[in-house]
Amino acid sequence: MRQPSAQPNHPGPPFNAPAARRLRAALGMGPEHVAYGLRASYGLPYVTPDLVIAWERGTLSPSNPELTALAGVLWCSPGELIGRARTLKEHRIARALAPEDVARAVGHDLDVYLRMEDTGQWRGTDRQAAALAEVLELSLPDLVTVTGREGKLGELLRSAVATRWQAYVRPVGKIVPLERRHLEHTLQALHQEYQGQMVATLSWAGGNAADDSRDAGRDFLDRIVERFWTAVENSSAY
Incomplete structure (x- = not known):
């Protein structure tokens, strides 16, 4: 049975289980070798091969100190064992x-x-x-x-594509420090895409046009921040 980790009340970062498995295999190590290294070199006496396997399968995730120690055993940086960081x-x-x-x-x-x-x-x-x-x-x-500004950015972008995008260049620019012309191009492109999608859905949807258009619009707006960054990349803004 797994014993409590050094910081049981502090969950670790998103763990990249496939990367841990791949790095271990590249070193020619088995789960038992990793477990031994964590016990002998990093003072984690409770780590067993079964726990290492559970990490690699994604059924358990290492805590912060466990991940740091695991990186040491696998001769990699902690960043190589972390999924996409968010916080x-x-x-x-x-x-x-x-x-x-x-x-x-x-x-x-x-x-x-x-x-x-x-x-x-x-x-x-x-x-x-x-x-x-x-x-x-x-x-x-x-x-x-x-920095906690993604929610506000989403609100501004949803308003920009649904109304007059020009009015939102300055507010969005306060959150996203892009050159004004790039920001204008990005917001205009998003606005045109959203409005064009709404019109196309109404034109081709048939008897349930209003419902289909509403669903399409909701999906677009739900992913508006993701779409914004994609549009920024496409305009070579940064």
Whole structure:
């Protein structure tokens, strides 16, 4: 039976189980070798081959200290064992940085920074956000997500495609620091795509045109942030 990990109340980051299995196989190691390394070198006496297999199958996920130790045994960085990071803590762990390092880089007291990690609520200036992006090597979409602005961005984008997109260039630009012409091109393209889809659905849907159009519009709006970043990439905005 698995014993409690070093931090049982703190779930680990999203774990990339296939990567762990692939890295172990590339080293010619069996689950028993990994378990032994975690016990002998990293002070995790409860780790068994069955626990390693459970991690690799995705039925259990390692905690933060377990993942760091596993990376050491597999001769890789913790980031190679993490799925797509979404939160501030996950991005920090993926870069193998201590909280103190990030707090110092962005100019926050450690306790303030740790509170932001725990609550998922970023509190900082634009300059501090830029420093955060640099130290954690965040893409623009990831920076918007970890600083808690993705929800507001979605609201603005939904309004932009459903009404006059021109009125939303400046509000969106405050969240997403893109060149104005690129932002205008992106919002215009999204607006045209949404409006064109709505018209096409009404034209071809037959007797249930209104319902089909509403469903199509809802799906578009539900994925509006994802569509926005795709459109930004297509316009070579960053």
